[in-house]
Amino acid sequence: MRPIILLFGAALLLSAQKPDPASVLKLAAKPSSPEFIQAIEATFSAQQLEKGEAAIAVGPDALFAIKAAKLPQLVVDDAPASAMKKAGPYFIGSTKLAIYTSHTYHYMVDGKRFGGRLDLSAFGPEAYEQPGVPQGKISEKFTSMSKLYEGMASDYWVYTPAQYDGSIPAAVMVWQDGEKYSTRVAANRLQIQLDNLAHQKRIPMMIHVFISPGKVGTRPMRSILYDTYTAKYTRYTLDEILAEVSQKWRLRTDGYSRAIAGESSGGICAFNAAWWHPEEFARVYSRIGSFTSIQWKPGELDGGNIFPFAIRKQPKRNIRVFLSDGSEDLENNHGSWPLQNIQMANSLKLKEYDFLFKWGSGPHSTAQGNAEVPVALTWLWREYDPAKTSQEFTMDPAEKTKPFFRVKSLNRD
Secondary structure (H helix, E strand, O other): OOOOOOOOOHHHHHHOOOOOHHHHHHHOOOOOOHHHHHHHHHHOOHHHHHHOOEEEEEOOEEEEEEOOOOOOEEEEOOEEOOOOEEEOOEEEEEEEOOOOEEEEEEEEEOOEEEEEEEEEEEOOHHHOOOOOOOOOEEOOOEEEEOOOOOOEEEEEEEEEOOOOOOOOOEEEEEEEOHHHHOOOOOOOOHHHHHHHHHHOOOOOOEEEEEEOOOEEOOEEOHHHHHOEOOOHHHHHHHHHHHHHHOOOOOEOOOHHHEEEEEEOHHHHHHHHHHHHOOOOOOEEEEEOOOOOOOOOEOOOEOEHHHHHHHHHHOOOOOOEEEEEEEEEOOEEOOEEHHHHHHHHHHHHHHOOOEEEEEEEEEEOOOHHHHHOHHHHHHHHOOOOOOOOOOOOOOOOHHHHOOOOOOOOOOOOO
């Protein structure tokens, strides 16, 4: 795996409104220097520093800062970290984090828990620009007027890898809530990760379609599109969006060469699309999926809450599924996100689906999903052969020997 190349420059640092995080980490070697104090204050707000919510990470290297009257104890992932150091009016701490996931942290001050967050991402090297890696190209924003959802306008963008030249049809991956991925500078770093993974040939040459949930006038349609237990959105994606995209780019039409992804309601949407039409979408990436009753209308319409039971009771679909969630995800009148995702994983296991479940400690946040992209995409697309149009997905033999997921401890006595 290629190393991250970090560039530093004090003059550039001080002139920038927000310093490059890698530069801040470099300056931390001299915590009492005016340059480092200025970097801290330019990176974090006074409120973040006072509330104990100031942290950055570049790959596995993390830096924490807090303004406190007494020396605090930094706790990362429920384990005490090394002692913090004085840095002007602040205390700073550093630690190494496991990459490709998110982390939690807080402080202990006078024996009491203080501050912290549950969603600090630790990206892998694929999330940083690498020398010699060509960049893909994001299209202009397109707006599609739906016939299936009458009066609905939806925006979408098409991201083509540098390797695409139009000579052969490309594999396709559809992402829900596409506006989040439409700029290269987005915090999710998706475009950078796609470029590095494609360059390293760890994923196939494929086109990515970023679709925003539409509106009818000013009425948002996101939950209706994403959380409804029907095949309608699948048909919309295929017959309207991908039909338009295929007029400008050459796309594969076999489900073996199509994946669909999303988070939260977009996560259940991705699974829903493949569930109803596995011959059209054979690969699913669901992050913090809302497998709950958001669109359940008793006696009228099923909601996504039935998926764990539908999987157990209905014939097995030929799909490959990557799920991820965290223990601090939502709990509300629609249901329990953590427990429903565990139920999904157990149902997929019971029916011997080809699935992988990543469990973290985060809340209803994009942090874990953003960092795990290289793990998820290389797993989803492993063994892909562009000469084929189908594959029977079977459970990994190692998974068969593992127990079902169980809740062994609670956050109370």
